[in-house]
Amino acid sequence: xxxxxxxxxxxxxxxxxxxxxxxxxxxxxxxxxxxxxxxxxxxxxxxxxxxxxxxxxxxxxxxxxxxxxxxxxxxxxxxxxxxxxxxxxxxxxxxxxxxxxxxxxxxxxxxxxxxxxxxxxxxxxxxxxxxxxxxxxxxxxxxxxxxxxxxxxxxxxxxxxxxxxxxxxxxxxxxxxxxxxxxxxxxxxxxxxxxxxxxxxxxxxxxxxxxxxxxxxxxxxxxxxxxxxxxxxxxxxxxxxxxxxxxxxxxxxxxxxxxxxxxxxxxxxxxxxxxxxxxxxxxxxxxxxxxxxxxxxxxxxxxxx
Ligand code: GLU
Numbered sequence: 001x002x003x004x005x006x007x008x009x010x011x012x013x014x015x016x017x018x019x020x021x022x023x024x025x026x027x028x029x030x031x032x033x034x035x036x037x038x039x040x041x042x043x044x045x046x047x048x049x050x051x052x053x054x055x056x057x058x059x060x061x062x063x064x065x066x067x068x069x070x071x072x073x074x075x076x077x078x079x080x081x082x083x084x085x086x087x088x089x090x091x092x093x094x095x096x097x098x099x100x101x102x103x104x105x106x107x108x109x110x111x112x113x114x115x116x117x118x119x120x121x122x123x124x125x126x127x128x129x130x131x132x133x134x135x136x137x138x139x140x141x142x143x144x145x146x147x148x149x150x151x152x153x154x155x156x157x158x159x160x161x162x163x164x165x166x167x168x169x170x171x172x173x174x175x176x177x178x179x180x181x182x183x184x185x186x187x188x189x190x191x192x193x194x195x196x197x198x199x200x201x202x203x204x205x206x207x208x209x210x211x212x213x214x215x216x217x218x219x220x221x222x223x224x225x226x227x228x229x230x231x232x233x234x235x236x237x238x239x240x241x242x243x244x245x246x247x248x249x250x251x252x253x254x255x256x257x258x259x260x261x262x263x264x265x266x267x268x269x270x271x272x273x274x275x276x277x278x279x280x281x282x283x284x285x286x287x288x289x290x291x292x293x294x295x296x297x298x299x300x301x302x303x304x305x
Contacts, residue, residue: 045271070234154193
């Protein structure tokens with residue numbers, strides 16, 4: 001099978017889906033992204049890379065950053081993370097306050113906002129350098145792209161619009177689930193959401209999840225085999241907002257999405273796929289991106305199910 005040709009075919013086949021979703025509009029910078037952008041990159045564990053479309057264009061990775069900080073927290077804090085955050089799907093919106101209060105400040109999983117704030121608190125606890133710099137360095141090293149950066153404008157508008165996330169951070173502090181100042185944490189969180197990376201960057205960055213924790217690019221383990229499997233399990237059960245079940249039904253791969261229209265999916269022992277198309281479905285996942293992944297799995301049979 002020629003993967004390069006297959007990606008071209010997918011790019012053709014998803015065209016009818018454009019115009020059926022809606023670009024995120026809660027901050028101006030996201031609203032302005034052209035809706036018809038599309039890119040798909042596949043990084044194989046043997047080092048080959050296949051791409052189609054706008055794969056080198058950087059976009060706002062938003063909640064995909066939760067995957068990055070989770071890897072970082074697990075690599076520096078180990079199992080301590082699991083004493084502070086759960087491993088169950090939430091069944092409630094990703095920024096829900098009700099469940100957090102009800103469950104005494106312990107977030108259901110690392111991919112809802114409350115969980116991501118606790119994960120970030122774990123990262124903050126061990127690092128002397130500015131947390132935002134540590135996260136940026138990690139993204140640059142894993143992607144092998146030293147031009148990866150935050151978008152300061154996006155970070156600032158995230159922060160201006162972060163009333164609900166501020167409430168979550170404060171509630172976490174009340175319950176002593178986080179140790180740092182909620183304001184500092186919120187600012188670092190808004191920065192991590194504003195990270196801009198391309199599909200090629202993302203497929204390389206998360207390739208260790210497909211390769212037992214080892215980055216074939218760096219030729220070193222960034223996670224243990226067990227940690228990589230655990231992260232994949234969490235992506236499978238909690239990575240796609242409230243449509244994680246229907247995503248598993250359609251695609252059948254561990255994946256994490258963001259409202260910038262990116263999705264990262266992992267095929268254990270084979271490859272990491274990153275797809276980007278800004279229009280979202282009603283659950284907040286890239287509509288065209290999901291269709292592209294569904295086609296990829298159907299054509300390659302690379303599914304874990
Ligand atoms: N910046 C967003 C928030 O925390 C993240 C959106 C997303 O889920 O991608 O509200």
